[in-house]
Amino acid sequence: MTTLSTSAGNILDQATQKNLSQGQVSHDWFIQLKQKGWDKFTALPMPIRTDEKWRYSDTRSLSLENYHIGKIPSEDEVNQLIAQSHFISRPAGLIIHIDGHCVLRPAISAELAAQGVKFESLEDALKHHPALLKEFLLKHEAGLGGAKFLALHQAYLQSGYVLHVPKGVEIKQPFVSVNWTLTDGVAVFPHALVVADERAQLSIHEYNLSAHPQQKALAISAADLYAGSGARISRFSVQGWSQETQSFEIANTSGAKDSHISSVNAALGSRRARLENTVRIDGPGADVRLYGISVATGEQEFDQRTLQIHNAGKAKSDLLFKNVLLGKSRTIFSGLIKVAPDAQQTDAYQTNRNLLLSGEAEADSMPGLEIEANDVKCSHGATTGQVNPEELFYLLARGIPLSVAQELLAEGFLEEVLSKVDDEESASVVREMFRQKFHQS
Amino acid sequence: MSQFEDTQAQRDAIDVDRTKGDFKYEENYAFDAGIGLSEKVVNYIADVKSEESWIREFRLKALKTFTDMPMPTHWATEDLKNIHFDKIRYYLSKGQKVSRTWEEVPDDVKETFERLGIPEAERKFLAGVEAQFDSEAVYSRMKDEMSKLGVIFCGPTEGLRDHPEIFRKWFGKVIPIGDNKFSALNSAVFSGGSFIYVPKGVKVAQPLQAYFRINAENFGQFERTLIIADEGSEITYMEGCTAPKFETATLHSAVVELVALKGAKIQYITVQNWSANVFNLVTKRGVAEEDAEVRWIDCNIGSRLTMKYPGVVLRGKRARGEVLSIALANDGQHQDTGAKMIHAADETTSNIIAKSISVGTGRSTYRGLVHMPKTLRNCKNNTECDALLINEHSRTDTYPAISVRGQKNFVQHEASVSKVSAEQIFYMMQRGLSEGEAMSLAVNGFVNDLVKEFPMEYSVELKRLIELQMEGSVG
Secondary structure (H helix, E strand, O other): OOEOOOOOOEOOOHHHHHHHHHOOOOOHHHHHHHHHHHHHHHHOOOOOOOOHHHOOOOHHHOOOOOOEEOOOOOHHHHHHHHHOOOOOOOOOEEEEEEOOEEEEOOOOOHHHHHOOOEEEEHHHHHHHOHHHHHHHOOOOOOOOOOHHHHHHHHHOOOOEEEEEEOOOOEOOOOEEEEEEEOOEOEEEOOEEEEEEOOOOEEEEEEEEEEOOOOOEEEEEEEEEEEEOOOOEEEEEEEEEOOOEEEEEEEEEEEEOOOOEEEEEEEEOOOOEEEEEEEEEEOOOOOEEEEEEEEEEOOOOEEEEEEEEEEOOOOOEEEEEEEEEEOOOOEEEEEEEEEEOOOOOOEEEEEEEEEEEOOOOOEEEEEEEEEEOOOOEEEEEEEEEEOOOHHHHHHHHHOOOOHHHHHHHHHHHHHHHHHOOOOOHHHHHHHHHHHHHHHHHO | OOHHHHHHHHHHHHHHHHHHHOOOOOOOOOOEOOEOOOHHHHHHHHHHOOOOHHHHHHHHHHHHHHHHOOOOOOOOOHHHHHOOHHHOEOOEOHHHOOOOOHHHOOHHHHHHHHHHOOOHHHHHHHOOOOOOOOHHHHHHHHHHHHHHHOOEEEOHHHHHHHOHHHHOOOOOOOOOHHHOHHHHHHHHHOOOOOEEEEOOOOEOOOOEEHHHOOOOOOOOOOOEEEEEEOOOOEEEEEEEOOOOEOOOOOEEOOEEEEEEOOOOEEEEEEEEOEOOOOEEEEEEEEEEOOOOEEEEEEEEOOOOEEEEOOEEEEOOOOOEEEEEEEEEEOOOOEEEEEEEEEEOOOOOEEEEEEEEEEOOOOEEEEEEEEEEOOOOEOOEEEEEEEEEEOOOOOEEEEEEEEEEOOEOOEEEEEEEEEOOOHHHHHHHHHOOOOHHHHHHHHHHHHHHHHHOOOOHHHHHHHHHHHHHHHOOOOO
8 A cells, every 4th residue: 555645735735725626627616616615614613522413423533634635546556446346247337436536437328328317427527517517516515514524525526426317217227336545644525416307217326445444544425416306316325434534424315296215324434434414305295215224343433413304295204224333333323303394294204223232332322303393293213222132042042152143133133224225236245244344343 | 683672572571570460679779689690699698698608609609600601502592592691680588579469460360270279278379479378377287297207398598507417418419510501500599499308218108399388488580409318218399380370580590409319219290380481491400329219200381491301310229210291382482301311320220201292383392311331231211202293383302312332221212293183183073072172182191191190189280281271272
């Protein structure tokens, strides 16, 4: 593994941000967008312990010092990592980034292209479809505490992908985006922009991985997802960065009338990983499912913040986040369901389940409701406990050792969410990743 | 807010009750501490009460803490900013208390008493008509019994003066001065409240009530209560009453500390029905030692804003804590209530059941804290909070925070939000009830399992009170 020199390309140095902007395709609005991001980043303070939106988080160890923009990887490195990026045998399209540089431009079938489907790197899309980007890119604030991090992402916006599926086009096979970090001390800012027009259907799987397990890195990702009326979006996002990564993901999803949105977040990697997932329901009949699973080991901190906003009535949202905790790890789940005054006949649910497999792990749970309409069905539930002693006894009585029995029960606990992944190949890849993580701990 | 609205709001907050009863304070500074908060006021209170120097120092330290601490508006409602601390009277000596005659009590209050079935003798007291309620006659027999058992029941001044060996050890220990801004305020200016000591093994059969000691300053603005139940003893304490309590003071900030020593049981029942101009910001916490039990039964119906999260620190093995809470928020009210359970020993259990009803533009909020640190084993918590929304613009929020570590600990939390189902109302109306009657029956059904936990006379009054509150909420 190579290490970046400390002098050039430090992300906290304004020159780095300026140089990077100059090197790119220059639309004035895009340069302004990035400049605004930089200004906001410098104006906002770092979160502190007493910030309500960072409650329970270890804010003291947050640091953006000594991270650098990634250099272009060598051909050998590129070939090696591309070879490791085929998680689904026949994806609708595959895009790969290493240290923020696009190393495999997606090729989609002629049939999809003919239907007007666009799957491109952010840089290519800037050249080809500036109007689309101008309309949808970073239109929502980070409302869950990560504003400073989203601002930095905006300042360094360069890598990522754009997926646009036009009206009525239905694609079952998932699109795949793989982001790698390779160099020690690298900072990456991958962006995902997904637009499904009226009655369109798409699935996107994202793998965020590091080439070396001990490598230090900073990853600040953001996703903007738009489901038009009657559209269906399914997203599977795997956070498997290295153990020395600080990662932040800020996702904003909007669902129009009768749209169906399903997202599954699987967390394995990072020293600390924060997910901020906001879903806005803007039309009646929408159906939103949010799932999360994690296995936290060692001293990992998984910080999950979710917000389900019901602006329109007669819609449904359901959330289930399950965490397995080992070692001295910590998970934080903070969820909020907001029902606007006129969003009558809303059905909104939220469940957080934590399985403590170690006496030193800590599970913090803050399931919240803010309801301003009266004709609603809303509930939340949170449980934290150990494996069911009867189930454990059953396995032990059959000669299965304690550690294996615990692992089997934990796998069963996670399976409820993994079974929601829309592609079996992808689900097995992640199931195996979780299994390996158990064995390592 | 514009200059005009601001002063208007202040005037409303201060004047609202004067217009009803048409009474006013006599401005006589020989007997009261004047308006506003300063060291002078705190010293004045300490002088009037002839307190020992350590209490005076405690008060002055608390005043500084209060001044230094910021308003907790980063999580709490902005409405707190409407409290004008410099316009409040912090102490009035007895002779300067508001006095009024029964004739001055507004008719609607009298009618409420009638409908609630409040005993004739207590009505006048509840309406603030002092010195006419013959408490001595009614309760003196009970008082004799208590003192035979060795139960001490007095106010904070007498408690700290006459029994320092008992009360000083725990005073300000369960809720330290700096716990929050309002506990600091109370610590600076407290007067009135109950100090109770129940000796080892004594089980007090009948509930002790705050209006037991009628001639003392029971319903003070800044009451301070400390109850110590010695090993194996049991006591039930009831505070407040279901009748609307008329108040000229717009800020109430009490501190209640409970200490249940080994094997003791304390049950503390509150029915809060302040008038709708009152900020009610109360800190309540109990400590439960080995095998002890602290149980809070808390019912909030009145006030403009109530912020109250009764807590139990489970300090000894197998200690048990419980909070049962009912909140009803009507137009313009915000009931911000909840519970805290701090597990600090093995095999401790806690239970929280909270039910809230939001009517009209009322807003009810549940905030909870459950904490189990890593050294603990076999602790359990169960939390249930249910909210009922009556009208289109009623609002409810739930903000629990649960932190769990340790071995074989188990925590479950469930919350639901619902409205009264149209089928239920239809069913009852079909049998001849009006829509309003049907609604109040449904609401009473919603809180029924909690109301049952109240002593009988309270639960009857409570049901009638809920009926009253539900009147006019539909149709």
